[in-house]
Every structure is written in C-alpha cells, then in structure tokens.
Amino acid sequence: MKPELKRRLKSKEAVLFLIFVVIFVFMSILSPTRFLSLYNLQSMAYQLPEFGILALSMMIVIITGGINLSVTYTATLAMIIGGFAMSHMFAGGSSAGLSVLVGIILMLAGSLACGAFNGYVIAYIGVTPMLATLGAMTFFEGISLQVTRGGAISGFPIEFIKIGNTAVLGIPVPMIIFLFVLATVYLFLERSRMGATLYMIGSNPKVTRYSGINVRKNLFITYLIASLLAGIAGILMASRYNSAKESYGSSYLLQAVSAAVLGGTSIAGGEGKVIGTVIAVLIIQVISSGLNIIGLNRYLTNVVMGLILIVVLTINFLTREKQFRNN
C-alpha cells in the first residue's frame, strides 16, 4: 500500500467515517423496514441541512480559536427580521415573488449585521469570543422578543415554504443548498489563502500578526462569514417551520459545538477539517433519528450521544499520544 493512502486510512476522518458506517449498518439491522426506508432517508435529508450548516458555521469560528454562542440566535434574529418584512409585504398586497426575494435578502443582511456586531466586538475591541458572543446571544434574543412579543411570525407566502419542503429529483432542496454551502466552505477554508490564514490565527495569533497578516480584519471577516451561514440555516428553518420565532433551534447550539469537536476540530483552534464536521453531523443525525425510530427514551439518546463523543475524543487523544511516542 502506498504510504499516502495508508496515512489517510489512519486519519481521524477515516476512523470517524468507519464509526458512521458501523452505526448506520447497526440501525439498519435493528430496523430494516423503517430506518432503512426511502421515506426515512429522505426525511433525514430534510432534517440534516439546517443543523449541518450551523455546525459548519461554528467550526469556522472554532478554527480561529473562538466560539460563537450566539449562532442560533443569529439565525432566528435574521429569520425574524426577514420574516417580519416578508409577511407584512405579502399581506400588504405585494407579489409573492417580490416578498420572498426581499425577505431572503433581509434575512441574509440581518445575519451579516449580527456577524459585524460580533466581529467588531471580538476583533477590534478585543473581547474574548466566549464572553462577547454570550452577551450577543442575550442581545439578539432581546431584539427578537421585542419584535415578536414572544409569539411567532407567520403568514409567509407558499413559495417561501416550498424552499424547505420540496424535493428535486427526490433530493430535498435544503440538502442541495447544504451541498452547495459545504463545497463553498471547503474551497474557502482548505483551498484558499484566507482559509490558511484562519488556521494560522487559530494556532498562534501573535506569530500570525508578526508575520505581517492583519489578524483583526481576518477575524472580522470570519464572524461575518459564520453569521452568513447561520442566516442561511435561519432561512431553511423559517421555511421548514412555516414561521419565525426566537427560540427555534436553540437546542442546536451545543449540538453544533459537539459536531465540530466530534469531527476533529480542536477546541483550542488551528485544526479541523470540513469533511470531519460533515461526518460528525451525519453521525448525530443517524443516531438521533435511528434511536427515535427504534423507540429509545430521549434521555438515553443523550446518553448515547455523550458516550460516542467521549469515546471518539479518547481515540483522538490516544492516537496523538502514540504518534508523539513513535516520533
């Protein structure tokens, strides 16, 4: 075997993929007619994208050594701003196409504004990302509540609902959007100059700065991009749930961190691969849906997820130790 191939087979991602295959086969054996049905595979393909995009958003930020605790509230604030305009325009007699277009543009713009806020506070003022985004989380939630008064915004045109609820050639539209986002993030992070810079910032910001790279600008742009992704996830959620509310997807926050870490992203920054995060998202989706279909109690689903996270992190740690010793 060529050494290159051998190295790849031993990589974190390969182990992770193996775990995914094992879990998938295992679920399929336990429930061949239900888990392994076309209907369920399609249903999972509808569920996965919103979470997958949030996980990628989280991963980009973690790679630079930060974290974004306001990611889900960025998504919901964006969907509330856009959704508010969209439902009002539509109710006011504007055509469905125009309302949807304005709504989507405002959702993306809203998420960029959230990103600019986080980016400015973190990169230019210099607040620790965890504290800055913790504050931002409450701040965004407050603005959302001010707009919605605790209720949900609904009354979207049917054209908007269709984004999250239709399939082209059997592939759900959200999945197509996810694949597109995935490819873009991969090209950006692992095949572009700026992507390489982000890894550098994550491993050592000081050295990066002394090598003549504008760390502040790069960090600012990172939070913009990550929030834009959150905005896209927000569009998918608003469309799939036919409404916009500040609490939608609040359970995704810690799951997104877990997915990034499970996928091999170092929480200290500077390390992580897009493909790893994607496999981790697949694992979490398959466990969540599979155990739900099998009928496992929801607490135990959390237990199983936690166990897998710990086991994978242990494997990663032990292999790294071994490599150190061998060298």
Place this chain on the structure above:
Amino acid sequence: MKKKVLAVLLVLMLCISMTWANGSSDKGSDELTIVVMPKLVGIPYFNASEVGAMQAGKDLGVNVIYTGPTTADAAEQVRMLEDLISKGVDAICVAPNDAAALTPVLMKAKSAGIAVLDWDTPADPNVVDLSIHQIDDKQYGEHIWDLLVEGMGDTGDYAIITGGLSAANLNSWIDAGLDYAKKTYPGLNLVTERIPSDEKQQVAYQKTLDLIKAYPNLKGVVGISTPAPLGAAQAVEEKGLSDVITVVGTSLPTDSGPYLADGSLKVGTLWDPSKLGYLTVVMAADFLKGNKPVDGQMVENVGKISVWPDGRTVIMGPPADFTKENYKTFNF
C-alpha cells in the same frame, strides 16, 4: 487500541438498544400505536401526564409511545415527529411548543394517513382531527376569580402574577377572569398590569415582595402558572401577612402542600395532568376505531367530558380545588 475502543462502543450500543428498544418490533402487528408528545419531558407536570397516558395504553391494549424533546424547542419536536412518521404510527397527539411551526409536519403526518390530535395546548385547528383541552378557558378564569373573592371579599386591591406575557393559555384565563370581574365584582381594584414571573417561583416571590412594598393596601394576589402562586405565598408567609393577603392560583397540590398547610396559599386549582394524558389516549384510540366523542360522554377513570358543537374540541371537565384539608389526597 482503536479496534478495542470501537468494539466497546459497539457492544455498549447493542446492549443499550436491546435493553430499551421496547417499541422496536419491526414486524407489523395489529396493535394500534399512539404517540403522545409533550412540550418537553422531565418536568413534574408532563411526568404526571405520562403516567396517565401509559395507564390508558395498558387499560385499552394499545401501544403508547410517550416521548418528547428534553428542552421546549419546537424545532426538536418537528424533527422527532418526522422520525415518528418514518416509524409508521397510527396516531400522533402533540402539545406544541409553537403551533405555527408544527403545521407543516402535522400536514405530512396527515398525508401519511396518521390521525393528528393536540392536547394541553392547541395546534393549528386546520390540521388536527381532535383537540383535547384540559379545561374551558372562560370557565376556569371565572372560577379563579370566584376563589379570590371567597378569600378577600368583593372589594379591595389585588394583583396578578403570570408565568409569561406571551403564553396564550395563561392570557386567555386572565382575560376571562378580568372580564368577569368587571361585570360581577366591580369593587375589585387591579393595582397594576399582570406581572410576568418567567415560570419561576423565585421570580414570583421577588415580585410579590415588591408588590407588598408598593401597595400597602394589597388584599389579594392571583398566581397564574404553577410556580407563581407558590412564590407569592412564600413572600406573604415571610412578611407574616397570611391573614391579610389572600393568595390563590393554579398550582399542583403536592408542590403547594406546605403553603396550603401554613395558610399562606388559600386555595390552588388545577386539572389532574395524569387524567389529561389518560383522556388523550382514550380519545385517540376511539378516533382510530371510528368513534367520535359525544357531549356528555362518560369516560372511565376521567369522568364526564363535554364536546363543543364543532365536534372535535373536547373539554376534560371542571378543575379540582386543593385546600388545606384535601391536598394530601392528590398524588400529582
């Protein structure tokens, strides 16, 4: 090393799934499967309704799956419902965290031939086959104000502490009560707008202390949402004003036991959540067998139910009052 760890992981998963995979029978059976989904699992109220739902499953010989998200997130409910549609169940009874968010997935369930019911909190009325309400909102609101007047008399200052300003069901009880008070008890004086307490006893306690300070003539406090009356009673007891200020509200009898016993809480009123779970399963099973609910129908272990003229809104019945004398006889 890797292989060993993987093997351990596999064995663990196998054990866990085999042990708890109760509903995993992939073979088709004639038994009806009814899903009852609360807003979230793991709080006393929904634990109590689980007991009722499971008991009804046993009594009627139907398979009941009681499952829900661990946080009150509508997105999580949607994902779980989608999985359950894949699983192929006969009826879904859901207490939505947000009615609008669940409409698409409930429509999916309907087109998959699954009966859709809501319970505890209404879903979009256009997609449900039956709607199980614990109580008639108007009647309940009026009942709470009657209890208040029983304690403080029909004149004087009072205040309302509610769980949250956006909770639709809490607001409808308060609105009904205020309307009723305007007509029936004109001597009552509401000192300030309804005060939110974030569904937390601690907050209700703090707000009540503030109220006592701000309105020295306060004679009554109405607590809406289960922790609110407890917090209010706690504050009144601490200030030694149990004989001056009447606290009434919606609380569970076991939680409110200490406050009822020391007299700081005059009376709590609520429905029995386990009966609500029981009734929900009975109604779902009846519906699947083609029986529609009838007004005045006697449901075993629940009592007489009423049905609105639309034929699909079922009301469980009047609330139960908990007092110093009787609270020990309830088990929820």
